[in-house]
Amino acid sequence: MEANAITKCYAENVFTIKTMRAFLSKKAYKALMETITDRSTIDPEIADEVADAMKTWALSRGATHFTHWFQPLTGATAEKHDSFIEPDREGECMMVFSGKELIQGEPDASSFPSGGLRATFEARGYTAWDPTSPAFIKEGKKGATLCIPTVFCAYNGEALDEKTPLLKSMDVLSEQICRLAKLFGIKTKGKRAYPTMGAEQEYFLVDKEFYDSRRDLLQTGRTLFGTQPSKHQQMDDHYFGAIKPRVMAFMEDLDRNLWKLGIPAKTRHNEVCPAQFEIAPIFEELNLGIDHNMLTMEILRNTAEQHYFACLLHEKPYAGVNGSGKHNNWSVVGPDGRNWLTPGDNPHENAEFLTMICALIMAIDKHAALLRATVASAGNDHRLGANEAPPAIISIFLGEQLYDVIEQLEKGKATSSKKGGVIQIGVTSLPHLPRDATDRNRTSPFAFTGNKFEFRAVGSSHNCSQANTVLNTIVAEALDEICTKIEAGVKKGEQFNDVLQVILQDIVKNHKRILFNGDNYTDDWKKEAKKRGLPNLVTTPEALEAYQTKETAKLFEKYGILSERELNSRYKTYLEKYEAEIVIEAICARKIAKNLVIPAVIRYQAELANSISTTKSVLGKVNQTETKKLLTEISKETETVLKTITELERITESSKPDKIIAVQNKLRTAVDSLESRMDRNTWPLPSYTEMMFVM
Secondary structure (H helix, E strand, O other): OOHHHHHHHOOOOEOOHHHHHHHOOHHHHHHHHHHHHHOOOOOHHHHHHHHHHHHHHHHHOOEEEEEEEEOEOOOOOEOOEEEOEEEOOOOOEEEOOOHHHHHEEOOEOOOOOOOOOOOOOOOEEEEEEOOOOOOEEEEOOOOEEEEEEEEEEEOOOOEOEOHHHHHHHHHHHHHHHHHHHHHOOOOOOOOOOEEEEEEEEEEEEEEHHHHHOOHHHHHHOOOOOOOOOOOOOOOOOOOOOOOOHHHHHHHHHHHHHHHHOOOOEEEEEEOOOOOEEEEEEOOEEHHHHHHHHHHHHHHHHHHHHHOOEEEEOOOOOOOOOOOOEEEEEEEEEOOOOOEOOOOOOOHHHHHHHHHHHHHHHHHHHHOHHHHHHOOOOHHHHHHOOOOOOOOOEOOEEOOHHHHHHHHHHHOOOOOEEOOOEEOOEOOOOOEOOOOOOOOOOOOOOEEEOOOOEEEOOOEOOOOOHHHHHHHHHHHHHHHHHHHHHHHHHHHOOOOHHHHHHHHHHHHHHHHHHHEOOOOOOOHHHHHHHHHHOOOEOOOHHHHHHHHHOHHHHHHHHHOOOOOHHHHHHHHHHHHHHHHHHHHHHHHHHHHHHHHHHHHHHHHHHHHHHHHHHHHHHHHOOOOOHHHHHHHHHHHHHHHHHHHHHHHHHHHOOOOOHHHHHHHHHHHHHHHHHHHHHOOOOOOOOOOHHHHHHOO
16 A cells, blocks of 8 residues: 555544534634534534534445444443434435434433443433544445444433543543643643543454354353463564564554544554564544544454454453553643653753652552552453563552652752763752653553553453543542642742642652562562552452442542442442353353363263274283373363363352352363363364464
C-alpha cells in the first residue's frame, strides 16, 4: 500500500472535524465544536442539522443503519441497529435521521448486568450521545452501519456503563489540574486539562482449525488442558523476531482496518511467547483512546477470522508461558497544552512535574487496593504475579535518578542528580531534571517511563475505563488536598514556593512506602511489602472488596463519580461475572474430560492391553515390564480423572470459587499427565505445539 493511499484511507470512516466542516453550516459547526471542546450540552437547535449531516455522510459511505454504540458492564461493547428507512404515503421510502435519534436512544436495560440496579421487569434504559468521541462507520460485507458513541444509563439516571463514570472522572481531574495551574500563574480561562492514554494490546493468534477443535478455547477463551511443548519461549527467540508471512499479511490488513477508523496504530511486533503479538497506538485523549482500544479488540478478532486465525485476548490462554496484558500508558496535559509528566526546561516546569509526581505517590499509596480492584478478573488471576506480569502488590517505580531526587526532596534540599550533574535551582528548591530521567522496570505494576506512567496490570481483555476512572479520581483527590493546603498557606501570608516545598516533603515522608525500584517478582519483595503494610490481594474476590469500603464510597460520592448504590452494583456485577466464569470453566472442563478425553484414553488402553496380550501369545515369555508399567500408569490416571470429574460435578453449583478452582486444577494435572503418555494421533485435542507453532 503506497504512502499516499494510507493518508487517504486514514479516518475515512470517521465523522472527523474536517468532515463536519464540509457537511455543516458555519453556525452549526461552531456550536458543535464548542460542545466538543467545552464539554457543554449540545444546542437542540442544531441537533437536526448535525443528524442530517451525519446521515448524508454515512449514506455516502454505504451505510443503511445507525446504532448507539455503548459499553455496558459486560466488559464488551453493545449496539442495536436501526435503519434510516421510513416509508412514505406513496409506497416508497425516505432516508431519515433526526436530532432526537442522534442524541438519545432507548435499548432494553434489564438484560444487561446492573448488580441489582434494574429488576428484570424494569426494562427502560437510555443511551446519550457522547460528542467528544467521533461517530464512525463499521463496514459489513454488503453494507455499513453508522456508529454513535454513547453513554448508557437507567431510567432514573444511574450509570449502567463504563463510559459515564470515566467522563465524570476526566472532568474532575481537569478541574483540579486547572486549579493547580492557577496557583502556578498559568492562565486557565476557557481552557481545560485532560488525561491521555495509549494501550499496548497483547494478543495470541491460533489457526482457526485448531481453535474450532478446542471446546475450551471456544467457550472460555483459554485452554483448560494442555502440556507444554519441549520448546516454547525459553530461547527468547520469538520476541521482536521476524514476523511470519501469514501473520504479516494479517497485520497489514489489521493496520488498514484500524487506520480507516482513525485508530493511530503505530507499532507491531512479536511478543515473548510463540504465537503472541502486540500492537500499540499513538497516545490520544483518554476517552477516545479507550473507545479506540475497544474497537481494536473487535477488529483484531474480525481481521484474524478473515485470515483463518482466531485471536485470543484471554489473559492466560496457555498455562506455563507468558499471558497477555494491556499496558495502560497514562499522562496529563495541562491547560497550557504541555504534558505535565514531562520534566520541563525550567524550574517552574520542574515544580509542576514534581507536584504531579508527588500527587501520584499519595494517590496510589492511599488507594492501592482500589486500583488493584480495577484489574481484577478470573483471567487476570492467572496472569498477575507470573513471570511476564506485575504482581498483585501495587507499587510505583520511579527509576534511580528520579527516586534519588525524591529522597533529596524529603530531606528538604534537592541539589544534585546522580546522573545529570548539578541541578539548577530557580524559583523553588525543586531541581531541574533531564528528560531521560529513568530506565524501565517490566516487573513494576505502575512505572514511570519518561513522560507517562505505565499501568501494566490491566488485562488484555479488559475495558481500560475502570482503571482510568479510578486513576483520574484518586489523582484529582490528591491534587485537591495539595491545592487546599497551598491556598490556606498563601492566605496566611506564606510564600507559595515555601508552602509547596513543605507539602511535597510531607507527601514523600508519609507515602514513600509505595515506591519500589527493584524486582517485583521476588519473594523478598513480598516480605518487604508486607512489612510496609502494602496490600497483596491475590484473587479477584479479595481484590473486589475495595469497592465495598467506606473510603471508596466517600471518594466517589465526594466527586460525583458514582453513588454508593452505583458502586455497590458494580461490585456485585464484577463478582457475579467472576463466579460465573469459574463455573463455566468447571463445566466445560469436566465435559471435555468426560466426553473427549476418557473415551480416547479407554481406546488407547485397549490397544495397549491387546498389544501386551498379542505379544505374549506370539513370543511367549518376553520382557514387557515398561509396556505394562505404561498401561498401569494410564489406568491409574484414568481412575483419577473419573473420580475428579465426579467430584467436580458435585461441587460446581454449590461450592465457593476457590474450591472449584482447586478441584479443576487437580483434574487438569491428571488429564495433562495422560496427554504426556498418550499416542499423539489418539489424543482428541490439538496440542500446545500445534497451536503455538503452526501458522
